[in-house]
Amino acid sequence: MCDAVTPTEQSLHALYRDHGSWLEGWLRRRMGNAWDAADLRQDTFLRVLASSQSLADLQEPRAYLLTIGKRLLSNFYTRRNLEQAYLDALASLPEACAPSPEQRWLLLETLQALDELLDGLPPLVRRAFLWSQLEGLGYREIAERLQVSERTVKRYMAQAYEHCLLVDF
Amino acid sequence: MSSTPSPEAREAARAAARWLTRMEFDGDTFDSAALQCWRDSSAHHEAAWQKAQRLRQRFAGVPASLGMATLDRQALTRRAVLKRALGVAALVPSAWLLGRALPLEVWRADLHTATGEQRSWTLVDGSTLQLNTDSAVDLDLKARRLELVRGEVALRLAGSTPLSVQSPYGLITVNRGEVCVYLADGDCRVSVLNGSAQLQPLRGPSLSLEEGQQVNFQASGAGPVRAFDVAQLGWRDGVLVAQDQPLGHFLRELSRYRPGVLRWDDSLEPLRITGSFRLDNTDRILTLLAASLSLDVHMRTRYWVTLTLRKKLA
Numbered sequence: 001m002c003d004a005v006t007p008t009e010q011s012l013h014a015l016y017r018d019h020g021s022w023l024e025g026w027l028r029r030r031m032g033n034a035w036d037a038a039d040l041r042q043d044t045f046l047r048v049l050a051s052s053q054s055l056a057d058l059q060e061p062r063a064y065l066l067t068i069g070k071r072l073l074s075n076f077y078t079r080r081n082l083e084q085a086y087l088d089a090l091a092s093l094p095e096a097c098a099p100s101p102e103q104r105w106l107l108l109e110t111l112q113a114l115d116e117l118l119d120g121l122p123p124l125v126r127r128a129f130l131w132s133q134l135e136g137l138g139y140r141e142i143a144e145r146l147q148v149s150e151r152t153v154k155r156y157m158a159q160a161y162e163h164c165l166l167v168d169f
Numbered sequence: 170m171s172s173t174p175s176p177e178a179r180e181a182a183r184a185a186a187r188w189l190t191r192m193e194f195d196g197d198t199f200d201s202a203a204l205q206c207w208r209d210s211s212a213h214h215e216a217a218w219q220k221a222q223r224l225r226q227r228f229a230g231v232p233a234s235l236g237m238a239t240l241d242r243q244a245l246t247r248r249a250v251l252k253r254a255l256g257v258a259a260l261v262p263s264a265w266l267l268g269r270a271l272p273l274e275v276w277r278a279d280l281h282t283a284t285g286e287q288r289s290w291t292l293v294d295g296s297t298l299q300l301n302t303d304s305a306v307d308l309d310l311k312a313r314r315l316e317l318v319r320g321e322v323a324l325r326l327a328g329s330t331p332l333s334v335q336s337p338y339g340l341i342t343v344n345r346g347e348v349c350v351y352l353a354d355g356d357c358r359v360s361v362l363n364g365s366a367q368l369q370p371l372r373g374p375s376l377s378l379e380e381g382q383q384v385n386f387q388a389s390g391a392g393p394v395r396a397f398d399v400a401q402l403g404w405r406d407g408v409l410v411a412q413d414q415p416l417g418h419f420l421r422e423l424s425r426y427r428p429g430v431l432r433w434d435d436s437l438e439p440l441r442i443t444g445s446f447r448l449d450n451t452d453r454i455l456t457l458l459a460a461s462l463s464l465d466v467h468m469r470t471r472y473w474v475t476l477t478l479r480k481k482l483a
Contacts, residue, residue: 082239089238099232110231111239118240127241132193133228134236139194145429147474154190161186164224165217166174 011055015065016045023065030073044069079117082115084109117167121160128153129160181217187220281305282320284428285451287407297328301351301404302426302448321351323405326364334359335399338386339370346380358385360397409446409454416440416462419475427451429472436478437464 023044028037047068048055058064086108090098099107118126124146131137131145139153146153174182188207192199192461208215228236279463282288282300285463289299292310304320315324316335319413325347326332334341334350336357341350350357359368369375383397400410409426411419419436424431426448440462446454453472459466467475 002207018410033183039447082242085242086235086239089235092236092238107231107235110227111236114227114231114236129240130237134231134233134240136233147472150194154194158186158190161189161221161224162183165182165185165220166179169224169227 011058012045012049015048015055015058015061017018019062019065021064023069026066027069027073031076036076040069040072043072045073049147078115078119079112082112113169117164117169118160121163124148125156125159128156129150175211177211178217181211181213182220184214185217185221188218200245223415281318285426285448287404287448292327295308296332297325297327299323299405305421317350317352317357319352321349321404323347323349323362323402338388339368341393342367342369347407356385356387357385358403362399362402403445404448407448409448411442411444411446413443416442416458423451423454427474429474431474431476433476434478437462437476 012044017125020041022039024041027040028034031037044065048065051068090104118129121129126147128142131142137145139150139157141148143153180381184207188204192201192204202207217372280288280290280298280300282302282304284303286303287299287301291297292308294310297310298306298315299322301321301323303316304322306322307316307318307481313330313332314335315322315332322334324332324334324343326343326345328465329345331342331344334343334348336350336352338357341348341359343366344364346366347362347365349360349362349363351360352358359366361378361380363380364382366390367376368376368378368386369386370386370391376384376391376394378384378394382394382451384394385392398412400412405409408424409419415438417433419442420431420433420437423446442458442462444457446457448454455466455476458464458476459479463479465477465479467477469475
């Protein structure tokens with residue numbers, strides 16, 4: 001609208017100036033890699049910008065930045081872990097079944113999105129849901145594999161559906 | 170990030186989830202008219218139902234094998250991933266970290282493996298820690314303490330600062346070198362591969378163990394110290410080694426690495442088996458056994474396997 005700096009921007013600048021390199025240093029120590037750390041530093045501040053937390057009355061700015069930074073770091077490793085699993089799975093496919101390079105990346109993106117969607121589900125619930133959605137297994141087969149009752153599987157499935165439906169996608 | 174759903178949207182999501190499971194559970198007997206009635210009764214309901222259809226389509230576009238391998242990977246929970254990142258500096262050169270004032274969390278971690286999984290870590294002090302299948306430890310490097318919660322751990326100390334391994338049946342102090350500790354069914358076993366260790370069982374005097382020595386101990390105290398065969402610890406290299414071993418013994422060992430149920434006829438117990446088997450594919454081990462010992466492998470599912478002697482054709 002105009003060039004006037006809003007109070008929020010002002011405190012964000014101050015936050016960045018005072019604690020930006022400290023945060024990057026913290027991230028670099030954990031990641032052992034300056035580039036990834038610099039990226040995550042930017043991401044952290046983007047999250048701060050997007051959040052509704054009022055920066056002016058932030059009591060402990062470094063603790064706040066660390067909370068966000070840690071979460072992003074965790075996502076970073078989850079993502080890397082998923083990529084590795086995906087590449088391993090691709091490598092073990094017979095040549096004829098392997099998707100084309102474009103499909104590979106599209107698929108990776110889809111998988112990353114689905115992974116995020118399922119994040120937070122208990123492991124067994126997640127597994128039951130994946131068997132149902134990806135392998136098309138019925139509740140009875142899932143119950144047999146997990147060695148639980150069909151009722152339990154039904155409950156797991158309801159939990160997974162509800163979880164997914166509450167996430168924006 | 171997702172926005173917080175309204176109470177109506179929340180209620181609709183829950184109801185849609187119930188309808189979906191009812192539909193899948195009931196099969197042919199499902200009352201689709203009732204579902205239609207529910208969908209028509211509110212825009213929130215219809216929206217939730219449409220979203221559920223989109224959800225199912227997203228999964229439908231993923232090839233099952235790739236999807237399962239990726240999304241059902243040995244899922245480190247996010248917390249565990251974070252702990253791994255923070256607790257064990259596999260990615261950070263240890264020399265760089267040493268001698269700095271680090272927050273406590275960097276020195277502490279809960280590490281675990283799933284059934285069939287093996288994993289190793291380099292700790293901040295340069296020591297290495299390896300977990301066998303279905304194992305868990307709590308590590309507190311600052312206190313030089315490791316608690317074995319379940320399963321089997323191999324530990325190689327980098328320096329000569331002792332580290333203690335707490336098990337339910339006694340405390341092991343590793344002075345230097347490399348040890349393996351295995352906890353199962355009320356029994357714990359410590360093996361010293363090199364270096365030396367001290368065992369203080371819950372009852373009885375403490376014992377000194379040297380390279381090549383092993384001892385089992387339980388709640389009642391420690392058994393005799395004896396020499397051991399290093400082949401028994403082949404898991405550290407991802408192999409299961411058998412040297413003229415009774416098959417029953419081998420299968421009990423193998424089943425530690427397989428999720429689900431592995432059963433066999435009693436008549437198989439005394440058969441003998443010799444060989445080195447790679448643990449990364451236990452299905453293949455079963456196939457090899459079947460071929461070399463004339464067994465039949467019945468797989469109801471991958472998780473329910475029964476071995477029997479092959480019936481002789483008349």
